[in-house]
Amino acid sequence: MKSFTRRHFLRGLGASTLALPLMPSLLNAAEALQRPKNLIIMFSPNGSLAERWRPTGSENDWEINPNDILGPLIRHKKDLLVIEGVDMKTSVRANSNGVGDDHQRGMGHMLTARNLVDNKSSEGPSVDQYIAEQIGVLPLTLAIKPGGANAHNRMSYFSSGSPATPLLAPKEIFESIFGNLDQNPEAAKQLLEQRRSVLDFVKGDLGRIKKKVSANDLQRLESHLAAVRSLEQKLISSGANGVCMKSDSPEENMVHTTDAGFPETSDFLQDMIVKSLECGLTQVATLQYSRSTGGAVFSFLDGVNRGHHDLSHENNTNTDAMEQLVKINRWYAEQMGKLIDKLKNVTYSDGTTLFDQTAILWVNELGRGSTHVGTDVPYVLAGSCGGYFRLNRFIESDDEPHNNMLLSLCHAMGVPDATFGNTKFSTGILKNLT
């Protein structure tokens, strides 16, 4: 694993403190050049309803029906790229190694385009973790009610069999991101020294134990050792940050463990992502709402009284169930809209915003819930990622594999690989996105 370097970290901060002597115009240009690109992947579960999701019209002359799922995103239409017709070919049982049920395969293949190892994990890595490793940042993995560590519940993987643990509790997230940001520099330096001595012992112990375990367990301990090294790098990097101001700590009574807590938690997690990007603490973040087969009951929405997964299995002749599903999915669209707003609110002196440097991809583990198909998965992309994606379009892919969607994210983030995931299916970047 490439380490998260101080140099990289400072680049992430923007050049405002380093480039002080420059003329303002030069400063702007230098800033814009150095400002990193960011990727946010947002997940909602249980498939969509194509007939209520799909915009109308052609590629450049297209409309969103205000009453449909994407209605809440109308105000951001010029910043969207809606993509239909991409298939998760690797996850079709006949194409895969057959491991996992449809939801598990959808979830495990969604960001990896690789097979499941077993019903707990994927062969990974997922595109978020891969890009982060390639560009040398530590990704931020956040979730609301994702459930325990198994293939239904994890979408982000470091490597084969190693799911990334999402951060859940608002207080822990805050601590993890801002734990060391604005301390007294002397105290911060000493704490860092002490923590590093402790971690040195921990590394030594791991090194001794790993000689005694089976080959299979050895791999787990090697990953553990890598995690401790990353932790050390993270401590070093965040200790160096004297520029970024801490945001407000979460409300003590914020509930992130119930369905009713979704709106408030979503707002907080989005703030944490935006702040992390703004402060240059990372360039890659995932935001997982619920989990595949997630049965959250969004009773905070008028007219919704059943669990999402249960509803997703209803046929489209059940109009009440369809309306409830539209409302649930509209809520997710709204969250995407809010995230876009938050990113646009971070402005730079050259008139650009954090959003301009960022791409958000909204993903789902299935095309449609009632049939469990992994074809025609609904992708909504927002933001150009520093000019890479050409926006304000609705495009229909001719059944390209989703490997290509993931590879396009790699290219957008400056990782120009030839393929992504299972090479049997990967045929290059997705057509017509740039």
Place this chain on the structure above:
Amino acid sequence: MKKIFLICILFSVTAACDGDLNLFGDNNSTFGSETPIIIIDTNNGQIPRDDDDDVDVPDVEVCRFINPGITPLRRLTKIEYNNSIEDLFPNFVIPTQSVASDERVGLFLANTESAVDLVIAEKYMFAAEAVAGIAISDRTALCNGVCNVSWALAITERAFRRPLSVEESGAITGLFEGSEAAYGNEVAVRMTIEAILQSSSFLYRAELGQEPAENVTKLTPHELASRMSYFLGGTTPDAALLEAVKSGKLEKIEDIEKQARRLLAHPRGRARINSVITTWFGIDHVEDLERDGLTQQQLESLLAESQLFIESVMVDGDASLSELLTADYAIVSEENADLYGVSVSGVERVQLPPERRGMLGQPSFLAAHGTGQSIIHRGKFIKDAFLCLGTPDPPQALVPLPTFDGESDRSKADKRIEATDEGCATCHAVVDGIGKIFDPFDENGKYRTADTFGNTLTSTGQMLGTDIEGEIDGVSQLADAMVKSEHVRSCVTKQFLTYSLGRQVSKSEDACSLLVMKKALDLSNGNLNEMLIEIVKTDAFRYRRKLDTGAQ
């Protein structure tokens, strides 16, 4: 209004009706045959049973050799981690530390697959810092006021559950003395505790001492003590167990048994077994359900009521499978009395109405598996947890099946089976046949005679695929049949051996151990405590295989 239901919601067209739970991964039969396949391969690391090994095994072919499986390296579960810390610092009140959520092996919690990542490593760091911060607040309580290198070595040894190597002693001494010189004694104490609690020797149950010369070897007494303590108490070995190890009193079978009985009777042991049983019945997460008509308080009480019931069976009762499944009483709190269909003030032990018996008739169980399509979920759970039949993955594309609104769940289930092909129907017949027995209970476990559409509800089901065959009417009949079933008792042994080892059991390697457990269960009238004691005597528990280690 027309509605569509789906066939093959859970089961595939082609796969046989077993597999998911995979209690016997090498079993290809349709319903989980009980005939053991004996594979004797002396090159594959099995050794002939030693004549002076004093454990009593059945005189059968599978017990002639000792052939332990490979038990994976287990990282402490959340409960084990917090119990261990509590027992390492007994003079302090330490809040429960939030560390990462646990994986499951089969039904039971065990972290044997995924690795510690940055997020988990950071959680361990914050938790260790919090604990160390509390511990240094009272040096008298921590180390009688003298926290020196000897203290550091002693607490490390305790945390690592084994003697330290020379190299390890050197590393701890180096850390303690180095940090003491740089930052003073208090910081050195804090850093030492932080280091120990983040160490893999603490976080993983390595159960690894000297690498054996032979392919198969007994665990060392320290390894055995650790394995026993977490198995029966969910925590680090206590002083008495460590003393037994030191004085050579954890080697003979009778000494091992004595310690096992002591651990099981200890409050930690009682709490552990209680929690394992709630996990086995799939009710350990009942507090997380979100249901209309049930408050958070009610959900918490549902679990507490079952825990009190289990306690009364396992401690005050005869600890039998029979009482667990067929008891005609429950312990009910006022707020949930209506769910049980009884009247209660405060918390009382009450006689159950005839439609409820034992754990399977408790609302905690019925609600935990009563989500959405209850017939399928309840049936599948019983098929997996008590019949060990396993379930394959469902097919890629589901076939929509038309039905009509207002129909009973039973009728929908029958239509699903009628409309599907043989592959789906085979499994659904088994699952739905069991699930229908519970049909009168709504998703929260309340008994009704008619559903919301006015359809009359009945509790007749059909049992297939094991020695419980034919029509069963109601929970009481089901429970009686389960208690009498050889198949169910065999399944119980597989479940508890799976729990004790943190791995799936294998019918070649674990055949003798399972027979030993089954015999204990049979001879004791189904006493689960006796079976648990017997586990610590099995080959699977006491022996391990030489590993192809990272050192090679």
